[in-house]
Structure formats: structure tokens, C-alpha cells
Amino acid sequence: MPETRMPGPVPKDALAYFKDKDLRVGFDHRDVWGDEHAHAFTVAKMTKLDLLQATQDSLADALENGETFRDWSERIKPEMAKRGWWGVKEQIDPLTGESQRVQLGSPARLKTIYRANMRSARAAGQWQRIQRTKESRPFLVYRLGPSEEHRADHVELQGLTLPVDDPTWGQIYPPNGYGCKCWVEQVDQATRDQYAADGVPDATASQEIDPETGQPTGRRITRRVPAQTSRPNLPRKRYVNKRTGEVQYAPQGVHPAWANNSGQARVRVLREALSRKIETADxxxxxxxxxxxxxxxxxxxxxxxxxxxxxxxxxxxxxxxxxxxxxxxxxxxxxxxxxxxxxxxxxxxxxxxxxxxxxxxxxxxxxxxxxxxxxxxxxxxxxxxxxxxxxxxxxxxxxxxxxxxxxxxxxxxxxxxxxxxxxxxxxxxxxxxxxxxxxxxxxxxxxxxx
Structure with missing residues (x-):
């Protein structure tokens, strides 16, 4: 969803999903892959469990209290620095046994950690709300976020309007990559029909320029794109995880680490966890x-x-x-x-x-x-x-x-x-x-x- 909407507490079910994730140590971001992110909290090269736990707890607090990135980073940076997880340092790659100079904590990495976890948790929470309200609003519309530049493959998806339970959303439910701000709008039948007739508001529309001064007027040019109401043919790309050897196929334009529906993945993980607990309970x-x-x-x-x-x-x-x-x-x-x-x-x-x-x-x-x-x-x-x-x-x-x-x-x-x-x-x-x-x-x- 748009970045401006990110502050504010997340729904309880999304927060519970995030808190229930198991800790998973990984040296490389490819060590934890695909659906594993739905049940594992990890930060590449954060190999100390106590620091990983502290980072997860701090993000849970940020999610629960609606903290901005600045608020969270000011809290966690001193903790990371105190525990030696900041700057460029030597670390042993457990897969190869070789020592490497690697980037640990940095302002850029903090942004990635914050945004990736915020967006995935909020997307999972939104999916649960969508399921609860799909009877009155049975359609989803793929919308672009407020980025200045958009991935070409994501622009192609703009305006895609399909039923909530269409299996396509299992493949391209946003976010669809690191830094992706795409989102879905849930609409009723009347809005869906209006979009089909008149088009969907275009998020790539440029700002209006005053012809006399050559400066932006502060208004955006109103433009619409056709609503795509038929299931698209999504070209799939083959990826090989060179760390694990795992072969994965993902729609073109969707990063393989994000090639799932975080809400559906959350439900699958919760279901499996509950099944295990039930079998061992009185x-x-x-x-x-x-x-x-x-x-x-x-x-x-x-x-x-x-x-x-x-x-x-x-x-x-x-x-x-x-x-x-x-x-x-x-x-x-x-x-x-x-x-x-x-x-x-x-x-x-x-x-x-x-x-x-x-x-x-x-x-x-x-x-x-x-x-x-x-x-x-x-x-x-x-x-x-x-x-x-x-x-x-x-x-x-x-x-x-x-x-x-x-x-x-x-x-x-x-x-x-x-x-x-x-x-x-x-x-x-x-x-x-x-x-x-x-x-x-x-x-x-x-x-x-x-």
C-alpha cells in the first residue's frame, strides 16, 4: 500500500502472525526463501539469536504502536551498534567456510528491514480483512503505489480487476519485490463495473505544469488506464537459488523471494502449526x-x-x-x-x-x-x-x-x-x-x- 499509509498500528491478526514467526539465522538472504518467510523471521548476516530476537521484538513494537521508520531506527541502531552489528566487518560464511568482508547494519539496511517486514505484515493483515468482507466487496484491483518510478512489469498489472478468490492473487498479490509499494483496492460490483466502463485511475500520471512559469502547479494530470477484467497470462521465469540449489518459478517481474501471497502463506503456516500443537495436546x-x-x-x-x-x-x-x-x-x-x-x-x-x-x-x-x-x-x-x-x-x-x-x-x-x-x-x-x-x-x- 502507499507509503503514506504505513504509520499506524496493524490489525491484531497481522501482529500475531509476525510475533509467531520462528527465528531463523541466515548468512545470505537466499538461505531463507519463498514461503519460508511466512513462518521465519530472519535478517541476512545476523547470526546471533539474541540480537535477532531483539530485532524482531523491536519491529513487533513498531508494528503494534504504529512507529515510523525514524522512530524505530533511533531505537534499534544503538542496540545493534552495542552488540557489534554495525558497519563493515569480517564474517565466516557457514556454507563455504570462507571469511568475507560484509556489510552489517547501515541506514540503508535498516530501511530494507523495516519496510520489508512492515509491508509483508500489513499485506497479511489486509488479506484477512479482504476475506472477511469479500461478500460485499468481491473484487480486487491492482494499483501502483506512490513511487516516482515503477517497474515496467508492475505497470502492466495496473488496473487488473479480478474476483478476490481468483488464483492469480496467489501469485501477484503485492508487495512483489523489495521496495515495491503496489497495493490492491477492494471494491464492490458497482465500482468494478464503473472501472470496466471508464478505466482505473492511473498512478503514473504526471504533475501538471504551468505553461507560463514552467513550474508544477501541485495538481496531477487526471488519466485512466483500462481495467483488465480477464485473467492474465503471466509469463513465468525460472530461478535457481545458488545457495540451496532449489529451483523456483515466479511470474515475470515478481522477485522470487516475494512470489507468494503473504496472507495465504500466513494461513498455511498457522494451519500447519496448529495441527502440530493439536496432535500433542490433551x-x-x-x-x-x-x-x-x-x-x-x-x-x-x-x-x-x-x-x-x-x-x-x-x-x-x-x-x-x-x-x-x-x-x-x-x-x-x-x-x-x-x-x-x-x-x-x-x-x-x-x-x-x-x-x-x-x-x-x-x-x-x-x-x-x-x-x-x-x-x-x-x-x-x-x-x-x-x-x-x-x-x-x-x-x-x-x-x-x-x-x-x-x-x-x-x-x-x-x-x-x-x-x-x-x-x-x-x-x-x-x-x-x-x-x-x-x-x-x-x-x-x-x-x-x-
Missing amino acids: QQLARAAVNRVVDSPVLDQFLADADAHKAVLARTTDHIDEASRRRVIDSIGDLPVAYADRELAAYVGSKTQLVRMSAESAGKQLVRHPDIDAASYQSLDEVLATGEVLRKDIRTIIVFGSDSSGAHLRAVLKRAGKNNNELFLTTFHRVDEGRRKKAREAMKRLRASR
Whole structure:
């Protein structure tokens, strides 16, 4: 977003995202790469953990209190100098073992550290707000920031107007490089239609010049660029990280270190961290943690990611490339959606009580049961705890229950994994009482035939 908007406290979820980052020591900026930045705080050549922690804490304070760069730099510079992290010094590169003269702290590096962390945290926070308000403002417009000069590839993106959940935003959601001030404007249908008809305000418009004096008048020339309402063909460039050997592809004009959506990356990291914590927690804490996931933007984002690819996930489109489909499934992952009682887990033969939903099941749900939204999953835990359980086969059970409004719901759980250490929700939808009675009678006939 524009630099003038940067001061001011960030939203709580963006601040929590920044504070929850793990410390990662790196000698070179390429040692921590891509999505790793979503869960790791690092400063190149800052190899002392105590100084790295102090720097992260100082930036968290700056984010929380809305400090300007000048305020923050005046606080942190003496701390860095006191700990010997200032100026040009000799350091050993742990990868090569060679000694190098390297630039540590400097005014220019402080600006990079401040701006990169401010922009990524604010972008992550903005993405969460976008997800919460996309029903009334379902479109995003790519806008240029207040820089005097703009990258040519970013100018080409100016005016791009696409739905919030279009997968393109997973590749070019700004910032898209060091020093990038691009931002997105969230708009409603009427504004989107107006932009499509009249164009989007052009941020590259020059200042008006007085013909008599030859001096700027202080006004900018009003100019508009066409709104691009179709998904663009983004040429991709191959990058090889010479430090790690990792090969990465990023859209042309997007720096590979910024080639992700910081808001989506935040959700993926939070999801993975929560999953690990839930698996090791006791029953009460685990159930509370799962409930927080289901009642948070994490579930909204998971379903939005699945919705963007539901045709591929549910196999409702022709000519599916299985390798591409697998990449989609792997990129979305799965999500904890409930925590079953011990008895229920034992009945289905599962060694875990944590119930997950895969990307594939989420895509099928969105196609077959579009009325089941994120809020509906808040009833799942209660359905599993109080519902009527019927066995479908040795690995699968069906649970019939009701939500707080009295609506009948059907959930199907299936155990998986070589050691029966996974438990998945394969479907969850509303049913009428007749369907429930038929299922019960079918189960009785099946038991009687054995």
C-alpha cells in the first residue's frame, strides 16, 4: 500500500502472525526463501539469536504502536551498534567456510528491514480483512503505489480487476519485490463495473505544469488506464537459488523471494502449526484449538483455496492433468475440522482423534453441497459428539446429528494411513429425516445378513 499509509498500528491478526514467526539465522538472504518467510523471521548476516530476537521484538513494537521508520531506527541502531552489528566487518560464511568482508547494519539496511517486514505484515493483515468482507466487496484491483518510478512489469498489472478468490492473487498479490509499494483496492460490483466502463485511475500520471512559469502547479494530470477484467497470462521465469540449489518459478517481474501471497502463506503456516500443537495436546486443549481453527479466517481461506480449484479437485472438468491436480492438492493441504471422542475414534479403528478434511474432499463438498459454508462446520464437533453412529464398512462410519436450529446433518468419517493414524471427514451435508431412517434400516438389514 502507499507509503503514506504505513504509520499506524496493524490489525491484531497481522501482529500475531509476525510475533509467531520462528527465528531463523541466515548468512545470505537466499538461505531463507519463498514461503519460508511466512513462518521465519530472519535478517541476512545476523547470526546471533539474541540480537535477532531483539530485532524482531523491536519491529513487533513498531508494528503494534504504529512507529515510523525514524522512530524505530533511533531505537534499534544503538542496540545493534552495542552488540557489534554495525558497519563493515569480517564474517565466516557457514556454507563455504570462507571469511568475507560484509556489510552489517547501515541506514540503508535498516530501511530494507523495516519496510520489508512492515509491508509483508500489513499485506497479511489486509488479506484477512479482504476475506472477511469479500461478500460485499468481491473484487480486487491492482494499483501502483506512490513511487516516482515503477517497474515496467508492475505497470502492466495496473488496473487488473479480478474476483478476490481468483488464483492469480496467489501469485501477484503485492508487495512483489523489495521496495515495491503496489497495493490492491477492494471494491464492490458497482465500482468494478464503473472501472470496466471508464478505466482505473492511473498512478503514473504526471504533475501538471504551468505553461507560463514552467513550474508544477501541485495538481496531477487526471488519466485512466483500462481495467483488465480477464485473467492474465503471466509469463513465468525460472530461478535457481545458488545457495540451496532449489529451483523456483515466479511470474515475470515478481522477485522470487516475494512470489507468494503473504496472507495465504500466513494461513498455511498457522494451519500447519496448529495441527502440530493439536496432535500433542490433551483432549480438552485439543478440542478448544480445533474450535478456534473452525471459527477463524483459517477455515475461510482453506475453503476459498479449494473453491478456486474445485473443478479440478472434484474432477468435474475434462482433460485433467493429474500431475497438476496433485500439485493443487499438495499446495492446499488439509485442515483440522473436529476432534472426535476417544470412543468414536476407537469405533472406526483410528489411532488419532483429530478429524481432518483434505483439499480433495473440500473441493467435492463445494461442488455437491454448496450450501455448507464455513459457519456450518461449527456444528460438526457437536454432531460427532452427540449424533447417532452407523458403521458403513470396516474403515468408515456415518454420523447423523442436528445443529442448533434442528437441521439434520450427516457426516462421514474414514480412517486412513498405514498405521491407522489418520482420520478424515469425507462428506458433511444436510439431510431430511427420511434419509436418516433409510440409512438406519439399511444398517439393520446389513447386520442381520451377517
